[in-house]
Amino acid sequence: METQTVHHGAMFDTNELVINMGPQHPSTHGVLRVVLRLDGEKVVDCDVVIGYLHRGIEKLSENRNWTQIVLLTDRMDYVAAATSNVGYCETVEKLLQLEVPRRARYVRTILCELQRIASHCLWVGTHAMDIGAMTVFLYAFRERELILDLFEEFCGARLTYNSMRIGGLPLDVPPGWAKKVLEFCTIMEAKVGEYEELLTHNRIWLERTKGIGIISGPEATGLGLCGPALRGSGVARDVRKDEPYAAYDEVQFDVVIGTNGDTYDRYLVRMEEFRQSLRIIRQATEGIPEGPIVGKVPRLIKPAAGETYHAIESPKGELGYFIVSDGKSTNPYRFRVRPPSFCNLQGLRRLVRGHLVADVVALIGSIDIVLGEVDR
Amino acid sequence: MIDQVLIPLLKIVIVLNATLVAVTYMVLLERKVIAWAQSRLGPMRVGPYGVLQPIADAIKLMIKEDITPVRADKWVFTAAPIISMVPALIVYAVIPFGPTVSLFGRKVSLYITDINVGLLYIVSVASVGVYGIILAGYSSNSKYPLLASLRASAQLISYEVAVTLTLVSVILMAGSLSMVEIVNAQYNQHVWFVFAQPFAFVLVLIGGLAETNRAPFDLPEAEQELTGGFHTEYSGMRFALFFLAEYANMIVVSSVVTTLFLGGWLPPFPNVGALHLLYYVPSWTWFLIKSFLFLYLFIWIRATLPRYRYDQLMRLGWKVLIPLAILNLVVTGIVKVMLM
Amino acid sequence: MAQAIAFYFIAACILGFAVLVVTTRDTVHSVLFLVLDFLFVAALYVLLGAQFLAAIQVLVYAGGIVVLYLFVVMLVNLKRPPEAHEDPHRRTKLGFGLAAAVLLELGAIAVYGSVNPAAPMPATPAIPVSGNTEQVGWLLYTSYLIPFEIASMLLLVAMIGAIVLAKREL
Numbered sequence: 001m002e003t004q005t006v007h008h009g010a011m012f013d014t015n016e017l018v019i020n021m022g023p024q025h026p027s028t029h030g031v032l033r034v035v036l037r038l039d040g041e042k043v044v045d046c047d048v049v050i051g052y053l054h055r056g057i058e059k060l061s062e063n064r065n066w067t068q069i070v071l072l073t074d075r076m077d078y079v080a081a082a083t084s085n086v087g088y089c090e091t092v093e094k095l096l097q098l099e100v101p102r103r104a105r106y107v108r109t110i111l112c113e114l115q116r117i118a119s120h121c122l123w124v125g126t127h128a129m130d131i132g133a134m135t136v137f138l139y140a141f142r143e144r145e146l147i148l149d150l151f152e153e154f155c156g157a158r159l160t161y162n163s164m165r166i167g168g169l170p171l172d173v174p175p176g177w178a179k180k181v182l183e184f185c186t187i188m189e190a191k192v193g194e195y196e197e198l199l200t201h202n203r204i205w206l207e208r209t210k211g212i213g214i215i216s217g218p219e220a221t222g223l224g225l226c227g228p229a230l231r232g233s234g235v236a237r238d239v240r241k242d243e244p245y246a247a248y249d250e251v252q253f254d255v256v257i258g259t260n261g262d263t264y265d266r267y268l269v270r271m272e273e274f275r276q277s278l279r280i281i282r283q284a285t286e287g288i289p290e291g292p293i294v295g296k297v298p299r300l301i302k303p304a305a306g307e308t309y310h311a312i313e314s315p316k317g318e319l320g321y322f323i324v325s326d327g328k329s330t331n332p333y334r335f336r337v338r339p340p341s342f343c344n345l346q347g348l349r350r351l352v353r354g355h356l357v358a359d360v361v362a363l364i365g366s367i368d369i370v371l372g373e374v375d376r
Numbered sequence: 377m378i379d380q381v382l383i384p385l386l387k388i389v390i391v392l393n394a395t396l397v398a399v400t401y402m403v404l405l406e407r408k409v410i411a412w413a414q415s416r417l418g419p420m421r422v423g424p425y426g427v428l429q430p431i432a433d434a435i436k437l438m439i440k441e442d443i444t445p446v447r448a449d450k451w452v453f454t455a456a457p458i459i460s461m462v463p464a465l466i467v468y469a470v471i472p473f474g475p476t477v478s479l480f481g482r483k484v485s486l487y488i489t490d491i492n493v494g495l496l497y498i499v500s501v502a503s504v505g506v507y508g509i510i511l512a513g514y515s516s517n518s519k520y521p522l523l524a525s526l527r528a529s530a531q532l533i534s535y536e537v538a539v540t541l542t543l544v545s546v547i548l549m550a551g552s553l554s555m556v557e558i559v560n561a562q563y564n565q566h567v568w569f570v571f572a573q574p575f576a577f578v579l580v581l582i583g584g585l586a587e588t589n590r591a592p593f594d595l596p597e598a599e600q601e602l603t604g605g606f607h608t609e610y611s612g613m614r615f616a617l618f619f620l621a622e623y624a625n626m627i628v629v630s631s632v633v634t635t636l637f638l639g640g641w642l643p644p645f646p647n648v649g650a651l652h653l654l655y656y657v658p659s660w661t662w663f664l665i666k667s668f669l670f671l672y673l674f675i676w677i678r679a680t681l682p683r684y685r686y687d688q689l690m691r692l693g694w695k696v697l698i699p700l701a702i703l704n705l706v707v708t709g710i711v712k713v714m715l716m
Numbered sequence: 717m718a719q720a721i722a723f724y725f726i727a728a729c730i731l732g733f734a735v736l737v738v739t740t741r742d743t744v745h746s747v748l749f750l751v752l753d754f755l756f757v758a759a760l761y762v763l764l765g766a767q768f769l770a771a772i773q774v775l776v777y778a779g780g781i782v783v784l785y786l787f788v789v790m791l792v793n794l795k796r797p798p799e800a801h802e803d804p805h806r807r808t809k810l811g812f813g814l815a816a817a818v819l820l821e822l823g824a825i826a827v828y829g830s831v832n833p834a835a836p837m838p839a840t841p842a843i844p845v846s847g848n849t850e851q852v853g854w855l856l857y858t859s860y861l862i863p864f865e866i867a868s869m870l871l872l873v874a875m876i877g878a879i880v881l882a883k884r885e886l
Contacts, residue, residue, distance in 0.1 A: 019519050041523065041686055132591060132683025138414035204592055204682045357523070358595075358685045452744065492848055496771035503779025507751065510783065514744060514790050522790070529787050533780060540775075553768075553849055 016044060019357075023052045027130045027361040030371030034348070034360065041356045048348050053375040061335040066092055066166060066301040069335070074160035076339065077373040080119040082111045082151070083314040084373075085164035090245055091310040091321040092166045093295075095303040102247070103291040104168035109247040109284045110181060111154070111163065112312070113277040117188060118147040119315035119368075120270050120277075124195055127267070127365035131208050136198050143191050146184050153177060166301060168294035178285045185278045185285075192274045200271070209264035213351035213363045216261055223350060224343045227317020228269045229367050233261030239313040246312075251283040263366040270368075302330055316340040316368050337376060341369040379482075387488050391468050395624060400430035402623040406675050413679035440612035445516060448609065452515035457610065457617035460508020463501045464624035470494040471631045472555050474641040474659035486641070486660055487556065494555040495547065498632060499540050502587065506532040508621065509589075509606050516609035524605030527595045527686055532587060534693035539583035541701035542576045545708040546636050549573060559640035566647045570637040575704045577637045579697055581670075584629035586693070589622060591678035595686055630670030631663075638666045722763055729756045743789045747782060754778040768848045 022033040031052035037044045057076060061069045073084040086108050093100055125140035148158045153174055155163040163170065199205045215225070220233040230237055238255040240248040256272040258265025305327030311320035317340030324334035344367040351363045404419065404426065411418030419426030444453055474486030491497060506529060513525020547553055549569055550561035562568055570577045586593040595605075607618045634640060641663045643654035684692070733753040740746040754777045761770035856864045 017519065017523075019523075041527075128682065132594070133681065135410075135414050135679050138416060142415060198680070199682075202682065204684055207688050208682060208685055356685060356687065358683075449742075449744070452748070491767055493767045493771045496768065496775065496849075500771045500775035500779060503775050504751075504755075506779070506783060507786075510786055510790075511748075514786075526787070526790075529783050533783055536779070 021360065023049075027364060029126060029364060029369055032345075032364070032369070032371055032374070034352075034364075036352075036357065036360065038357065041358075043352050043355055043357065043360060046349050046352050046360070048345060050342075050345065050371070050374050053371045055376065057376040058335050058337060062332055065330045066303075066332070069332070070164055070166075071160075071162050074162055075372060076337065076376055077119075077314060077316065077319070077341070077370045078159060079122050079370055080115045080315050081159065081161045082115040082163050083119075083312065083319065085161065086112055086246065087310070087312040087314065087319050088321055089164045089166050090312065091308060091323055092301070092303065094310050095306065095308045095323060095325060096166070096298075096301070098167050098295050098297065100168055100295050101292045102289050104293045104295075105247040106284050106288045107169055107173060107293070108164070109251065110281055110288075111151075112246065113280045113284070114147050114150060114181070116277045116315040117274060117281075118144050120274055121147070123270060123315075123365070123368045124199075124267075127362075127368075128195075128199060128205075130361040130365045131205065133198060133202075133205070136195055139191065139194060139198075143188055146187065150177070150181060150184060153180070165294065165297075167297035168292070172293050178288060181281060181285050185282055188274070188278055192271065192278075196271055200268070206264065208358075208362060209267055209366075210262060211260075212263040212355060212359050213366060214260060214262045215347065215351060219350075220261065220347070223347045225317070225347050225367075226340050226343055227313070227315070227368075228266055228273065229317065229344045229347065231256060232258040232266035232269045234259055237318075239311050239318050243311065245310075247284060248280075250287070251280050253280050263362055266366045300330065303327065307334075311338070314340055316370065316373070317344060339373040339376065341367075341371075341373040345369050345374055383482075383484060384488065388469075391473075391488060392465065395465065395468055395627065396620070398627060399620050399623040400434060402626065402671065403433065403619070404430050405671070406623075406678070409672065409675045410679045413676070434616070437613050437616040442612040442614060443609075445518070445609050447517045449515035449517065452511050453609075454614075456508050456512035456515060457614040457621075458508075459511060460505055460621040461617045461624070463505040463508075464621040464628065467498050467501050467628045470497055470555050471628070472559060472635060472640055473663050475556075475559075477659070490554055490556045493553045495543060495553045495558070495632075495636075498555075498628070499536070499543065502625070502628070503532075503536055505621070505625065508618070512610065512618070513606040516606075518609055521606045521608050524595075524608075528589070528606060530686075531589075531593065531595060531689060531693075534690060535583045535586040535593075535697070538693055538697035538701050539580055539587060541698065541705060542579040542583065543636070545576050545701075545705045546573055548705070548708050548712055555635055555640075558636060559642060562639045563642055563646050568637060568639045568642075573637070573704070573708070575700065576708075577633070579701055579704070580633060580636070581673075583697060584633060585674065585677065586689070588625040588629055588674075590626065590674055592681040592683050593689055594678075594683060595689060626671060626674055627667065630667040630674070633670055634663060634666040640666075719763065723760070726756050726759050726763065730760070744786065747786050747789055750785070751778050751782050754782065766848065768852050 017038040019036045019038055020033065021036055023031040033049040033052065035047040035049060037046065055075065057072050061072055064072065070085055070088060073088045074081040076084050090100075092098075121140040121144040125137035125144075128134075128136035128140075151161055151163070152158050154177060155161045155170070157163070215223075215233055217230075217233040217235045220230050221235055221237075225233075226237070234257050236255045236257050239245070240253070241255050253276045256269045256276060258269050303325040305325060307322070307324040309320055309322045311318045313319070318338065319340055320338035322334075322336040322338065323332050326333040347367060348363065351367070352360050355363070407429070408418040408426070419429040422428040422432045444450060469488045470491060472485075472487040472490065476483055476485040478484070509528040509532075510525045513521040513523075513528065516522070546558070546569055549565075549572055550558040552558060552561065558569075565572070585591075589595075607615055610618065639646065641659035643657065643659075643662050645654075730753055733749045733756065736749040737746050737753060740749060754773060758770040758773040758778070761767070761773060
C-alpha cells in the first residue's frame with residue numbers, strides 16, 4: 001500500500017492511525033481482515049487481507065470424483081449451500097450434455113429461491129446489527145429457521161445440505177412439502193414488511209446508509225461487482241434473466257435495480273428481492289410438474305474431454321464454475337469457482353475510501369460476503 | 377445525635393444498597409425486555425424466570441481473572457472503573473425520592489440531603505464521570521479503546537452543553553436549583569413541567585440518552601465497530617464496574633427527568649381535589665413508577681433503533697440540540713418576564 | 717475546630733497535588749493531578765459556603781476544560797519535553813528567580829498588612845436576595861456588570877478565533 005501524508009493545513013498535521021480490523025472482529029462477517037489507515041476516524045485507505053478460511057476446495061475437488069464434489073460445494077457459501085450445489089450440478093450436466101427432468105428443474109428453482117431468502121435473512125439481520133439495530137437480527141433469524149426446517153424435511157440437513165445430484169435430485173420432495181412451502185410464503189410476505197417497518201423509513205437508518213459507498217453502474221461493472229451489489233447501481237444484470245437455468249425461463253419475476261448505487265439502494269434491492277423470490281417460489285410450487293426426478297445419468301460419471309463455464313445467480317451474485325475434464329479420469333482435471341463474494345470484496349477498498357470507521361462495517365454488510373466462499 | 381448522624385447514615389446505606397440492587401436488576405430487566413421485543417425469552421435458567429441471574433452474573437464476574445494488559449498504564453487502568461462508578465453513585469445524594477414524612481413520630485425526609493444547588497451538583501458530578509471512560513481508553517494502550525475514548529469525550533462534552541442549557545429553562549420555571557424546591561414549584565404552579573416545557577423535556581431525554589451512552593448514541597462502546605470500545609481490555613469486576621456505572625447513570629437520568637418534568641413524588645393531578653385519593657399511595661411509589669417508565673423507554677429505544685454515526689451525533693448535538701436549547705431558554709425567559 | 721482541620725487538610729492536598737502536577741513525568745498523570753487539584757479547590761469553596769461556585773468549579777474546570785486538556789495530551793502523547801537538549805540550568809535559574817520574586821511579593825504584602833491593618837472593607841451594597849446562587853447573580857449583574865460583560869466578550873473572541881483557526885477554508 002502506498003504511503004501518503006495527510007494535510008489539514010500547515011498548523012495541524014496529524015499522524016495516520018493504522019487499525020487492524022479483524023480477522024477476529026464482530027462485524028467482519030467471519031475471518032476477514034481489513035487494515036484501515038485512518039485520519040482521525042476517516043478512512044484514507046484500506047487493505048483487504050483474505051485467506052484465513054482457505055481450505056483448498058478447488059484443489060481438493062481435482063482429487064475427488066464428480067459426485068463427491070457436491071459435498072465440497074456446500075462448504076463454500078455455507079449460508080446458501082443449496083445454490084452452490086445446483087450451480088455445480090448444472091455445470092457438470094452441461095459438460096455431460098445431460099437433460100434434466102422438468103420436475104427436478106422446478107424443485108431446484110424452489111430450493112434456490114428459498115436459499116436466497118434464507119441468505120438475505122442472514123444478510124438483513126447482520127447488516128442491521130452492524131448498524132446497531134439488533135432486533136431485526138433476531139426477527140430475520142426466526143424466519144430463516146422456518147426455511148431451515150423446510151430444508152431439513154427435504155434433505156435431512158440444516159446447513160450443509162448436499163441436496164443435489166448430477167442429473168437431478170437425490171430424492172423426491174416429501175408429501176405435503178409443497179403446501180408447507182406455500183404456507184411459509186404467506187408468513188414471509190408479512191415478515192418482510194416487518195423488517196422494512198423497522199428500517200426502511202427509519203431516520204437513523206437513512207442517515208447511516210444513504211450516500212454511503214456510492215458507486216456508479218459502469219464503475220461497478222468495471223470492478224467486477226455482481227448480484228445485488230451491482231444491481232444497486234442500476235445495472236440490470238441477473239443471470240436468472242440473462243442466461244436462464246433451472247426453471248427460471250418458465251416463471252415470471254422482475255429484476256430489481258437501484259438508482260444511486262449507495263448502501264441504501266443495495267439494501268432496497270435485496271428487500272425487494274425477498275418479494276420477487278416469494279413470487280418465484282409461489283409460481284414454481286404451484287406449477288410443479290409430475291415426472292421423474294433424475295435424468296439418464298451414466299453409472300460412472302466421466303465427461304468427455306473438454307471444458308465449460310456455467311454461472312448461476314446465487315444470493316450474492318454470479319456464481320460461476322469453470323471445469324475442465326480430461327476425459328480419462330473420474331475426477332475433474334481443473335476445477336475453478338468464480339465466487340460472487342470474492343469479486344464483490346474487490347470493491348470494498350474503493351467503497352470505504354473517504355468514509356468513517358462506522359461506515360466500514362455498514363459497507364462490509366452491504367456487499368454481503370461469506371468468507372467461506374471468498375477463501376474457498 | 378440521632379437526627380444529625382444516625383438517620384443520614386442510615387439513609388445513605390439504604391440508598392446505596394438499593395441503588396446497587398436496582399442496577400443489577402436493571403441488567404436483568406434490560407435482557408428480559410429486549411428478549412421479549414425480539415421474540416425470545418431471555419434468561420430463564422437461574423431461578424424461576426431467571427430472577428437470580430444478576431446474582432449468578434455477579435459471582436461470575438467477581439471470581440473471574442482480573443487481567444491488566446502488560447503495556448497498560450497500570451494505575452490509571454485501575455482507577456478508571458472506579459472513577460466512572462463513584463460519580464454515578466454520589467449523585468443519589470440529592471435525588472428526592474419523596475417529601476418529608478413522619479416515621480415513628482420523627483420527621484424524616486425521603487432524600488439524603490437537599491442542597492440549594494442540587495441540580496447543578498448533579499450536572500457537575502456527572503461531568504466528572506466522563507473521566508472514567510476517557511482514562512479507560514487511554515490507559516489500555518490499545519487502538520480501539522483509544523478511538524472509543526476520543527469519541528466519548530467529544531460526545532459527552534457536546535451533550536453536556538445541550539442538556540445543561542436546557543435545564544436552565546426548567547430552573548427559570550422553578551426559580552430554584554434545589555431538587556425538592558423544583559418539585560414543590562410544580563405543585564404550586566399546578567402543572568408538571570413536562571406540559572409547561574415540552575421541548576425541554578424532549579431535549580433532556582435525548583441528551584440524557586447521549587450522556588449515558590445509551591442506544592442510539594452508544595458509540596463509545598459500539599460493539600460492531602470498536603469491538604466493545606473503551607472497555608475492550610477490561611475483564612472481571614473492573615469490567616462489571618463500567619456496566620454498573622452505565623446502569624446507575626441510566627437510573628440517575630430517569631430520576632432527574634422524573635423530578636424535573638413529571639413532578640417527582642407527586643401523584644398525577646396533585647391539585648385536583650377529587651383525586652386526593654391518590655395521596656394514600658406512598659409518595660415514593662409514584663417516584664419509582666415514573667422513573668421506571670423512563671427506564672423502560674430507554675430499553676425499548678435500544679431494542680428498536682440503529683446507531684448514529686459519530687459525525688452525525690456531533691451534528692445533532694451542536695446544530696440541532698444546542699440551538700433549540702438556547703431558543704427554548706430565550707422563549708421561556710420572555711414568557712416568564714411577560715407573565716410577571 | 718473541625719472547619720480548621722478540614723481547611724488545612726484541603727489546603728495541603730491542593731498544594732501537594734499542585735506540586736505533583738509540575739513534577740510528574742507522564743503528561744496524562746499530570747493532567748489527572750490537575751483534576752484532583754480542581755476538585756479540592758471546589759471543596760474549599762464548599763467550606764466557604766459557596767456551593768454554587770463549587771459546583772461551577774467542578775462543572776467547568778474539572779468536567780469541561782481539563783477534559784479538553786486530556787484530549788490534546790492524549791493525542792499528542794508527549795513523553796518528554798520537546799527541547800530537552802537545551803541548557804537545563806537556564807530553566808532552573810529562571811524558575812528560582814520567579815519563585816523568589818513571588819515570595820518577596822507575598823512577604824511584602826504580609827509585612828505591609830501587619831504594619832497597616834486593613835481598612836474595613838467598603839460596605840458591599842445590600843443584596844436584596846437570599847440564597848447562594850441568587851447572590852452571585854445579583855452581584856454579577858449590578859456591581860460587576862462591566863467586568864462580567866468584558867469577560868464574555870473575551871470568550872466570544874476566543875471562540876471565534878478557535879473556529880477560524882480550525883476551519884481555514886471557511
